[in-house]
Amino acid sequence: MAYSFPEEVLEYVFSFINSDKDRNAVSLVCKSWYEIERWCRRRIFIGNCYAVTPGIMVRRFPEIRSVEIKGKPHFADFNLVPEGWGGYVYPWVVAMSRAYPWLEEIRLKRMVVSDECLELISKSFKNFKVLVMSSCEGFSTDGLASIVANCRNLKELDLRESEVEDLSGHWLSHFPDTCTSLVSLNIACLASEVSFSALERLVSRCPNLKSLQLNRAVPLEKLPNLLRGAPQLVELGTGAYSAELRPELLSNLFDAFTVCKELKGLSGFWDVVPAYLPAIYPVCNGLTSLNLSYATIQSPDISKLISQCQNLERLWVLDYIEDSGLDILATCCKNLEELRVFPSDPYGVEQNVALTEQGLVSVSEGCPKLQSVLYFCRRMSNAALVTIARNRPNLIRFRLCIIEARATDYLTLEPLDAGFGAIVENCRELRRLSLSGLLTDRVFEYIGKHAKKLEMLSIAFAGDGDLGLHHVLSGCESLRKLEIRDSPFGDKALLANAAKLETMRSLWMSSCSVSYGACKLLGQRLPRLNVEVIDERGTPESRPESCPIEKLYIYRTVAGPRFDTPGFIWTMDEEGNTPLGIA
């Protein structure tokens, strides 16, 4: 029985299918579905900018409106990826400027963006609406000026934690007076002062502005007026939250917040003066997201605030909250889904706050919807981890950082294998896990056995040898991203599980025991992977093949070896020849 729907019908049906996975599945059904699907795909996500080339993308998908691209490996956040590694977005923008004149959205993460690039974006896409740059670098406020001056329909400009060369705050004044389209503006990462009057006018003439995140340079005195100009805000990041104590400012601020009936998210709070916290009481009950991770206030003040935010779903906070504050969180915030506790003094040797494993245990007991945890602390026990695992089998993300590397269970002085084992055994839906503390190969045995939905695993200072890595690579069926540092994993496990690497997005290993010879072998055996050796000591050819390399980044790709590698990266050749990268 042969039948075919008219193309238009299929296209219409496909327009309801938005997830990448589903779209990819659709395209594999048959040749005609592949064709129809590729013409009507509007949104594309590229998890590794080197996995595919811009040329391949524009050839296959001619009508894209929205692009999201990620560059550097995650460990770049912690200075483990040397300067000059790559992740340049320029070739992508050039290709898109020719192929996608109607492109509307660009979202980038950990990429290098130049001012030239930003200017090209601003001039190439007439209907450009959304620019999100998360943890990017390489551009200055001049580049921002091009964007805001030329993109007439700009809806979102979000600089999320990017490193911007801050020449001045002048760029903001380049928004034309006719611009009323802004929905989201995040300049929290910028240091310079922007013109307050320009900002005030911009904010008050954009009726759809839902999200505004100011930078630290915006003083508290300016906040009431800004809020009055945008009472419809859903998300606000304050600037500096301090001023000398003036009753009129406090009541002015309080009144301004009272008008913000839609506010669901608050962040900012640099340099907090606790006396001004009551100004946000009017909005506390409506808050679902609160980011106090820059607020150096103590536990009693934090607790007072939290106890009023009964609808909180997401809390980011410093460890000043202490166990006592987390107890209060557990009691008051029954809708809590995500908790992140950051260290106030990560490099100090002594414990400076009364925050222990107990705080996390309390929250795991009290908050039935808790699914995502990032927790920095200075001590942990297997018993606590087991309790947490049993309390919260619905955990999806569990990232624990015990500050001292290789710290034991503080009660029994044993490794924390059993504790993390309990986590993976009980939390069947776990997708992301970061380990810390003293760990032997046993924990990896547990992970390989139980963590079947695990997609991302971060390992540091853990394991005894290759067996550990072997457990992970052979057992974790859903693994996409694996990043390892300072762990004694070597050649055997990698070579034995080489094929697994083609099912993953990427593998990062630094300060491990992988030899140059093994890398060459991997490069030979797996032509569809780029095996990149990163070594700042000079070419690995100048050392014996058995010598361990500094860092290794392996990723699957249809693009072949990249051509923008800096001098300290060598891509292993398919033929086992002298690797590419040496002139």
Added chain:
Amino acid sequence: MSSMNNLSESGKSGMNLKETELTLGLPGEPRVGKACMKRVFSETVDLELGNSGKKDSSGSGSSMKKESATSRGKLVGWPPVRAHRKNIMTVKSGKYVKVGVDGAPYLRKVDLELYNSYEQFLSALEGLFTCFKIRTVLDEKKLMDPVNGVEYVPTYEDKDGDWMLVGDVPWKMFAESCKRVRLMTRSEAIGLAPRPETKCSSSSS
């Protein structure tokens, strides 16, 4: 050849200035590692030639900057706290130093961590004190009183208690070692030679 590739890291100019730097080594020897670089003057000072106590190792020039796993017992990238979070946290306490100007009735306090360069810092001072403006005289920025032409020389007290001329060392080094700032009028600042017009890159005297 790989040193040529290293240019792509800096990206900007085509001049391989590193190649022209003096090193200790036979001609044709590869210039690998810090070991063969000629010592910067401030490093030789650290050789305790009669000086008591250890100087702060952060003063010994940018060649020490490169983080290694063993320097000061700190591990690179551990604990895994993101750079912007680190910066925000360190700036929270601020590095407030007193700034006095001769003739001004009271001192001010500025947070050195808010600035990334001498220019930014001096502009901030200009904003704080009404008695001077920054004027450019012969390619140099000077702090001058617009009314009577008096020049102010910026000086600071460093960690060792010595009074130094502002501007000799890289900004970051200055910000770390500065304890207080004083803008002296030119007549008071005898003994401080005017800065030379051209800045030579460091080499021992």
